[in-house]
Amino acid sequence: DSGVTQTPKHLITATGQRVTLRCSPRSGDLSVYWYQQSLDQGLQFLIQYYNGEERAKGNILERFSAQQFPDLHSELNLSSLELGDSALYFCASSETSGGGNEQFFGPGTRLTVL
Amino acid sequence: AQSVTQPDIHITVSEGASLELRCNYSYGATPYLFWYVQSPGQGLQLLLKYFSGDTLVQGIKGFEAEFKRSQSSFNLRKPSVHWSDAAEYFCAVGPGGTSYGKLTFGQGTILTVHP
Numbered sequence: 001d002s003g004v005t006q007t008p009k010h011l012i013t014a015t016g017q018r019v020t021l022r023c024s025p026r027s028g029d030l031s032v033y034w035y036q037q038s039l040d041q042g043l044q045f046l047i048q049y050y051n052g053e054e055r056a057k058g059n060i061l062e063r064f065s066a067q068q069f070p071d072l073h074s075e076l077n078l079s080s081l082e083l084g085d086s087a088l089y090f091c092a093s094s095e096t097s098g099g100g101n102e103q104f105f106g107p108g109t110r111l112t113v114l
Numbered sequence: 115a116q117s118v119t120q121p122d123i124h125i126t127v128s129e130g131a132s133l134e135l136r137c138n139y140s141y142g143a144t145p146y147l148f149w150y151v152q153s154p155g156q157g158l159q160l161l162l163k164y165f166s167g168d169t170l171v172q173g174i175k176g177f178e179a180e181f182k183r184s185q186s187s188f189n190l191r192k193p194s195v196h197w198s199d200a201a202e203y204f205c206a207v208g209p210g211g212t213s214y215g216k217l218t219f220g221q222g223t224i225l226t227v228h229p
Binding site (some may be wrong): 004014031033035042043044045048052055056058090092094097098099100101102103104105106107108 | 146150155156157158159160163165172204208209210212214215216217218219220221222
């Protein structure tokens with residue numbers, strides 16, 4: 001158990017819908033990262049927050065947005081869903097923000113778009 | 115831009131045999147290098163990491179990796195594989211000397227262990 005929790009574990013929805021994925025980092029970690037894992041794209045970095053502020057952005061679609069709240073939990077919002085958004089979404093956390101920090105991964109949320 | 119290549123998509127070994135998983139990276143400066151393992155239905159677990167210093171790093175579960183700057187490689191090794199090592203292994207590179215922590219992952223290597 002990494003100490004990172006993600007809810008829900010599974011999510012099934014229809015095209016065009018909007019969903020919210022939630023992540024609670026390990027106690028004391030200030031940075032939260034979101035990654036998408038799909039069969040065709042592999043594991044891809046989406047976005048990083050550090051202490052409530054956006055720190056880095058990767059290949060995140062405009063239909064996707066995220067935020068980190070004062071209690072440090074984070075939410076990833078996916079809207080106007082398409083079939084291709086079906087994937088495993090991981091949240092990770094680390095103590096601080098730099099590239100050398102060990103990132104602890106949650107168990108993931110499996111999103112299926114029908 | 116940073117990138118990681120894991121040339122082997124799938125490797126099969128017998129239990130007790132030695133293992134080497136290959137990883138090549140591309141990064142303009144000194145990278146931070148990681149190996150993660152993902153068991154079916156699980157998140158990723160860090161096996162080991164390299165930042166600087168000794169180029170041979172030891173990790174958990176008996177794994178080690180060697181950083182070779184001249185070859186831009188960071189191969190993962192284990193002298194004797196156990197059936198419980200069957201999983202998918204990911205090599206990743208992080209941006210050294212930066213204030214952000216984006217990891218770039220390779221495509222992964224699936225390890226099958228035969229009894």
